[in-house]
Amino acid sequence: MIMQVSNLTKTFTVSGKKQIAVDKVNLSIKRGECLGLIGESGSGKSTTANLIAGLLKPDWGSIVFNSSEFVKASAKDLRIARKEMQMVFQNPQESFNPRMKLIGAISEPLIYQKKYKKSEIEQLVYGTLERVGLKGEYAAKYAWEISGGECQRAAIARAIIGNPKLILCDEITSALDVSVQAQIISLLYQLKEETDMSFLFISHDLAIVSSICDKVAVMYKGQIMESGDTLSLINNPLHPYTRDLIFNAAKPGEKRIEKVSDCNGMINGCKYYEFCNISEKQCRENPPEEVNMNGHIICCSKCSHSNLPLALS
Ligand SMILES: Nc1ncnc2c1ncn2[C@@H]1O[C@H](COP(=O)(O)OP(=O)(O)O)[C@@H](O)[C@H]1O
Ligand SMILES: [Mg+2]
Structure with missing residues (x-):
C-alpha cells in the first residue's frame, strides 16, 4: 500500500459555524493503482487531496504515505515525503508562475x-x-x-x-475542451501503464473516472458512501446515493440536478437520509454501518448482505 488514509477529518468554521468538509474518510491506494474520487461539487474531494498533500492540516485522522505517518511528521520528514507526492490542478495556467x-x-x-x-x-x-x-x-x-x-x-x-510515488490529480480535465480532455486522459493512462506511479484521480465526471481508474470511491458531504473496483461499482452500485449519481447522470451538455440540503453535515446519522428512497427513522439517528462485500464497501445500515437496495438484477 503506498497510501492509507484513516478517519481523516477536517472542519472549517464559516461565519462562526463549524462545518465538516471531510468526515472520517478512509481510503487506500496500492502501488501502480489509480483510485478515482467522485462526488458532486462541495462534497470534500479537493479538501481531501489538500489534506493528503499536506497543504491543509486535518482535525484528526491518519495519513500513512510510503510507510510513514504523515500527520505527525516533523517539518523535515514532511519535506522529504512531499518529494514523492505531486499534485496537478484544474487550472494549469494558474499553477505556473507567469514570470518563469x-x-x-x-x-x-x-x-x-x-x-x-x-x-x-x-x-x-x-x-x-x-x-x-x-x-x-x-x-x-x-x-x-x-x-x-x-x-x-x-x-x-x-x-x-x-x-514520484503518488500523483494527486484534482479535476485536471474539467477546464479543458472535450477533445483535449480525451488526450490528457490517454496520456495519464499511458503513464499509468508505463510506470509504477499511483494516482488519486478526482473528478465529478463518472465516464472519465471509469475509463482510467482501477478503483472508485464515492464522496457525499465529506463521507465516502461507497467504494470498490471500478467495474463492480459502476455496474452494480449499491448505495442509494451512488445509484442516484449513476442513474441520474447528466447527458452530455446537460447539468445534473443536484439536491440541495439545509443541513451542514454535522449530523449523527446518514447524510443522504433526506433524499434516500429506502431510509428509515433510524438512518437519521444512527451512524451508518459499513458493509464490506469482497472489497466493495457500502456505508449504509440498510444495505446489509440480505437487504441490499434493489441490487441490479
Ligand atoms: N478554506 C475553506 N474555508 C471554508 N470552507 C471551505 C474551505 N475549503 C473548502 N470549504 C468547504 O468545504 C466543503 C468541501 O469543499 P471542497 O473540498 O472544495 O469540495 P469539492 O472539491 O468536492 O468540490 C465545501 O462546503 C466548501 O465550501
Ligand atoms: Mg474541488
Missing part, C-alpha cells in the same frame, strides 16, 4: 532533490516534455503562451519529472 519559463518550472522538483547537475536537469526536462507529448521548444515558453491542453501536459511533466 517552463524549463524553470518543470525542473523545480529536481532542483529540490539536489542530486543532478544543470546539464542533466536540462536533459531530463526535454525528455519529460517528450513523454507528455510536447516538443523541446516548449521549454523556452511561458505557461501563458500555450494552450490549456498543452499547459496541462506541462503540469503533468512537472509532476512526473522527479518520478
Whole structure:
C-alpha cells in the first residue's frame, strides 16, 4: 500500500459555524493503482487531496504515505515525503508562475532533490516534455503562451519529472475542451501503464473516472458512501446515493440536478437520509454501518448482505 488514509477529518468554521468538509474518510491506494474520487461539487474531494498533500492540516485522522505517518511528521520528514507526492490542478495556467519559463518550472522538483547537475536537469526536462507529448521548444515558453491542453501536459511533466510515488490529480480535465480532455486522459493512462506511479484521480465526471481508474470511491458531504473496483461499482452500485449519481447522470451538455440540503453535515446519522428512497427513522439517528462485500464497501445500515437496495438484477 503506498497510501492509507484513516478517519481523516477536517472542519472549517464559516461565519462562526463549524462545518465538516471531510468526515472520517478512509481510503487506500496500492502501488501502480489509480483510485478515482467522485462526488458532486462541495462534497470534500479537493479538501481531501489538500489534506493528503499536506497543504491543509486535518482535525484528526491518519495519513500513512510510503510507510510513514504523515500527520505527525516533523517539518523535515514532511519535506522529504512531499518529494514523492505531486499534485496537478484544474487550472494549469494558474499553477505556473507567469514570470518563469517552463524549463524553470518543470525542473523545480529536481532542483529540490539536489542530486543532478544543470546539464542533466536540462536533459531530463526535454525528455519529460517528450513523454507528455510536447516538443523541446516548449521549454523556452511561458505557461501563458500555450494552450490549456498543452499547459496541462506541462503540469503533468512537472509532476512526473522527479518520478514520484503518488500523483494527486484534482479535476485536471474539467477546464479543458472535450477533445483535449480525451488526450490528457490517454496520456495519464499511458503513464499509468508505463510506470509504477499511483494516482488519486478526482473528478465529478463518472465516464472519465471509469475509463482510467482501477478503483472508485464515492464522496457525499465529506463521507465516502461507497467504494470498490471500478467495474463492480459502476455496474452494480449499491448505495442509494451512488445509484442516484449513476442513474441520474447528466447527458452530455446537460447539468445534473443536484439536491440541495439545509443541513451542514454535522449530523449523527446518514447524510443522504433526506433524499434516500429506502431510509428509515433510524438512518437519521444512527451512524451508518459499513458493509464490506469482497472489497466493495457500502456505508449504509440498510444495505446489509440480505437487504441490499434493489441490487441490479
Ligand atoms: N478554506 C475553506 N474555508 C471554508 N470552507 C471551505 C474551505 N475549503 C473548502 N470549504 C468547504 O468545504 C466543503 C468541501 O469543499 P471542497 O473540498 O472544495 O469540495 P469539492 O472539491 O468536492 O468540490 C465545501 O462546503 C466548501 O465550501
Ligand atoms: Mg474541488
